[in-house]
Amino acid sequence: MMVDIVTVAMLTRRILGEENDKAMESPDRDQIDRYITSSVKSAFMKIAHFVEIKADTSHEHVLASLAEETKKLLKIETNIFSPVLSRWHPQAAVLSASLLHKLYGNKLGPFLEHSEHLTEDVVSVFPAADSLEQYIMSVMASVVGNDGLDSLCRQKLVPYEIESKSGTVVLRWVNGQLERVETWVKRAAEQETWDPISPQQRHGGSIVEVYRIIEETADQFFAFKVPMRIGELNSFCRGIDKAFQIYTQLVTQPIVDKEDLVPPVPVLTRYKKELGIKAFVKKEIQEVRPVDERKSSEIVQLTMSKLCVRLNSLYYAISQLGKLEDSISERWAKRQSDKINIRRSMNGKSKGVVSNQKNQFDGSRKEINAAIDRVCEFTGLKVIFWDLQQPFIDNMYKNNVLQARLDTIVEVLDLVLAQLCDVIVEQLRDRVVTGLLQASLDGLVRVILDGGPTRVFSPNDAPLLEEDLEILKEFFISGGDGLPRGTVENLVSRVRPVINLIKQETRVLIDDLREVTQGGKSKFGSDSKTLLRVLCHRNDSEASHYVKKHFKIPSSAPPST
Known part of the structure; x- marks a missing residue:
């Protein structure tokens, strides 16, 4: 039925065009262009008004709801109207998608400018807006292909750059959270008595607490659905690596130099x-x-049992690093795998699904192994030259x-x-x-x-x-x-x-x-x-x-x- 309506409209335009030469100067494609623009703008205004009315009773941010409604509108456009209009305008779907991208972007812009921290609103809006943009890209790619999408994006779209903006606020959260992690790690190590948890678990409770803190922080990091780049992940991993190194340094802090042990x-x-x-x-x-007296007292307190628990704790720390790396790598890969193709078109280059996360904690491994060697050497020297x-x-x-x-x-x-x-x-x-x-x-x-x-x-x-x-x-x-x-x-x-x-x-x-x-x-x-x-x-x-x-x-x- 819609085909008949559009056909009648185009014929009517041509008939009227016989009396209006100016109208005939414009080809059918331009007329369809105007039809699409007018209808899409009108439809978008209606859904925007609907979302604002519903905002008082909704727990979701207006822009998050609007992104979802805009995506629904685009699905209707591409599934119902675009196949018909493409007879006269081969890129009808592209026009609808790019126009909706612009209309939503106008609403989103002020919010992005004032988003400085990882608030509930940011966590709600950023994923919805990013999802909408990714869907718009996929619609356009279905018409022009991935090769044509690059040039089309440069010509018709101003990217929201949510990934970049999101990366900034995520990085700010990461830095703040890692400061807390360091504080908690120091507290755990300083409160440690260096007694084994049990005959079966011969390490200290502090390293278990450190892993609990770090794993909870990793869970929070991956729970955020906002877009992230590999840079944010690398910053997060560097912070965790530093936390393990801080713990290691605190474990070995009382270990004096050889010169202090050997007469x-x-x-x-x-x-x-x-x-x-x-x-x-x-x-x-x-x-x-x-x-000096202080060092002498510290050396005396470093009994064989407590030295062994320190060593066991260091071993536990390094033996669990692989599991932590695997968990981070798998969760990051799962998070990113469905976005790489579209992001290549938006940014003109590939971001890569995941960098090699298997060496993210090499700094910790090196530090811990060196610490184990140092404590082993100290233990032997203390027995022979002190005890x-x-x-x-x-x-x-x-x-x-x-x-x-x-x-x-x-x-x-x-x-x-x-x-x-x-x-x-x-x-x-x-x-x-x-x-x-x-x-x-x-x-x-x-x-x-x-x-x-x-x-x-x-x-x-x-x-x-x-x-x-x-x-x-x-x-x-x-x-x-x-x-x-x-x-x-x-x-x-x-x-x-x-x-x-x-x-x-x-x-x-x-x-x-x-x-x-x-x-x-x-x-x-x-x-x-x-x-x-x-x-x-x-x-x-x-x-x-x-x-x-x-x-x-x-x-x-x-x-x-």
């Missing part, structure tokens, strides 16, 4: 038998631990090797390892035990090379030292239940050259040191400092005379001031 090296002296006891007294005076300082660093091999062997230390280490394995998660066990092995080897080398005036060694002691090193090695391998043999062998190998030097006669060591100091190479692959230290701990007059003459090494430590 100062005694002043290097040459051996002189009658000064041994006097030098030992001076050594005790010189080796006062240079740690066991007296039996290991101060007394082992004192006066002679036979009087204080390593086997007594191993018995204590066995208790330490038992306590450690009761708390630490299986995935971190080897890393912590490796730290303890490294510290034990550091302590052994320290005693041999920098043990002070009360440590003296002769070639006859070398087999005993080798035997002790073997005991230490097998203890950490523990018949296959401990560290991998290859790992232990590799770490122990750095001590063997030192013991090999102890095995050498004094004259051989002197000749080797003379060669090295003159620019040559050591036949033992050693350096001048190590060779000198071995000679200073050699209990014979030849070594003492040589280091006194050529290196001015005193026979005892100078008095402390």
Whole structure:
């Protein structure tokens, strides 16, 4: 019926045009153009009036309702009128769509200008307006195709740029929310007691709280139906990454530097038998631990159990990052996949459905792994140089090797390892035990090379030292239940050259040191400092005379001031 009406109208126009030459100058397409413009404007005014009347009883913002009604109007235009009018105007649907885009845009403009925050109105209007614009684009694309849509948009439309405006307000929300997340994360870490949640959950409650806070924030972020760009997602992920790094830094905050744990090296002296006891007294005076009271108190509070819970919490943090990344990536992909094609036409370039979210938290991963390594190292150093300082660093091999062997230390280490394995998660066990092995080897080398005036060694002691090193090695391998043999062998190998030097006669060591100091190479692959230290701990007059003459090494430590 509509076809007949339009046909009659066009024939009437032509008949009248015979009496009005000016009318005939305008082709049928222009007349249809005017019909469409007039009817669309009239229809839009009616729905706008209807929406305003209904506004008092509706919970939805006027512009959100108007967007929905405009979309319905366009569907009627494209499904009923445009197929008929396209006989005279091939782009009738394009004309209707572009006109409705402009009419709604005139209403939307003032609202966009004053939208600064992610209010309820913004959350209501932005998705509706964006959906309308996307639908308008799809209608136009159905007529001219995606290739023709680009030029058509440039000619006929002024984009609402809702995605850009929305991105600004979303970013403002993200920044504000991330500040709160940081505050909550700090509070959770500062209130942590570092006791395990349960025998099954050996991490602290703070990291669970941190994940709860972050996941709730992510839920809020994705619950917003407003348009977003990849930039907003990246900003959100960077903020979350920073929050995990802040947590990691707070976990390791009490972990002091190695220098605060390891006692100062005694002043290097040459051996002189009658000064041994006097030098030992001076050594005790010189080796006062240079740690202030606050740091000392913090170190004491870092028990094995609490250190393990800190490590477990860090492991929990890094082990759950993958799940968080997957969740964010999947939700973003789902959100964006249905919009990419139209957005390409609106902006002249593709936005991409989703960037690679699998590396968004690499900063956290790097920070957490470094923190785990640091705490593992600290744990080993604390056991050897702090908890066991007296039996290991101060007394082992004192006066002679036979009087204080390593086997007594191993018995204590066995208790330490038992306590450690009761708390630490299986995935971190080897890393912590490796730290303890490294510290034990550091302590052994320290005693041999920098043990002070009360440590003296002769070639006859070398087999005993080798035997002790073997005991230490097998203890950490523990018949296959401990560290991998290859790992232990590799770490122990750095001590063997030192013991090999102890095995050498004094004259051989002197000749080797003379060669090295003159620019040559050591036949033992050693350096001048190590060779000198071995000679200073050699209990014979030849070594003492040589280091006194050529290196001015005193026979005892100078008095402390």
